Amino acid sequence: MNENEIVRILLSQRIRLSATIWAVVRDTHATEDLFQELVIRAMDERSRFACAEELAGWAKLAARHRAIDYVRVRDGRSRILEANVLELLAKQMESQPDELLDSRLDAIRECVSQMPAQTRKLVSMRYHEAMPGAEIAQKLDRTRDAVYQSLCRLHRALRKCVEEKLHRAGRFSEGSP
Numbered sequence: 001m002n003e004n005e006i007v008r009i010l011l012s013q014r015i016r017l018s019a020t021i022w023a024v025v026r027d028t029h030a031t032e033d034l035f036q037e038l039v040i041r042a043m044d045e046r047s048r049f050a051c052a053e054e055l056a057g058w059a060k061l062a063a064r065h066r067a068i069d070y071v072r073v074r075d076g077r078s079r080i081l082e083a084n085v086l087e088l089l090a091k092q093m094e095s096q097p098d099e100l101l102d103s104r105l106d107a108i109r110e111c112v113s114q115m116p117a118q119t120r121k122l123v124s125m126r127y128h129e130a131m132p133g134a135e136i137a138q139k140l141d142r143t144r145d146a147v148y149q150s151l152c153r154l155h156r157a158l159r160k161c162v163e164e165k166l167h168r169a170g171r172f173s174e175g176s177p
Contacts, residue, residue, distance in 0.1 A: 001046050001049045001050075001051075001052075001055065002046070003043045003046065005052075006039070006042050006043050006046055006049070006055060007039060007043070009052050009055050009056065010038070010039050010042060010055070010059060013056060013059060013060075014035065015102065015105060016060075017035060017038065017059055017060065017063045018031050018032075018035050020060065020063045020064050020067070021034045021035060021063050021064075021066070021067045023067075024064065024067035024068055024070075024071055025067050025070055025071055025074075025130075026127075026130050027128075027129075027130040028127065028128045028130075029128070030070060030130075034063070034066055034067055034070060035063070037066065038059060038062055038063055038066065041062065042055060042058070042059060042062075103166060103169060104162065104166065107161070107162040107165040107166055107169075108158070108162055110165060111158055111161035111162055111165065112158070114161070115154075115157075115158075119150075119154055122136065122140075122147075122150060122151065122154060123154065125139070126151060133147045133148055133151070
């Protein structure tokens with residue numbers, strides 16, 4: 001496989017691979033860095049891939065293993081999900097069509113963009129900066145319980161908003177994650 005084919009295949013799997021990485025590292029910036037490392041590593045090892053399926057299979061495993069290694073050497077703020085939980089997440093994600101994953105991601109982005117500025121700041125601190133609740137509470141001069149309650153309300157509102165957008169687009173079915 002040549003470098004262009006590798007990049008094309010990995011970019012077509014970007015959402016799935018990034019979700020695999022994020023499930024472990026829970027840091028948006030690290031996820032992007034690790035995805036880019038994965039692409040570079042695949043190009044360096046291109047001689048080992050005879051077809052797109054081999055590359056895709058390798059990338060899925062390599063993404064998870066690299067994310068786990070990243071967390072192990074990091075400062076210890078995050079805990080790694082149990083292997084069986086990661087496997088369940090991977091199976092659930094693989095069962096979803098790419099179009100549905102794209103629709104969900106678009107809906108999440110749109111719903112977050114419609115939230116009040118203070119709520120978007122909370123989302124950013126928790127999910128983009130990977131701050132623990134105690135640190136968010138300290139920075140916002142709130143109690144930890146108040147932050148966790150806000151996050152709980154935010155999750156409910158976000159889920160409702162995403163479900164409504166997907167339902168209107170004909171992309172939501174009962175029992176969908």
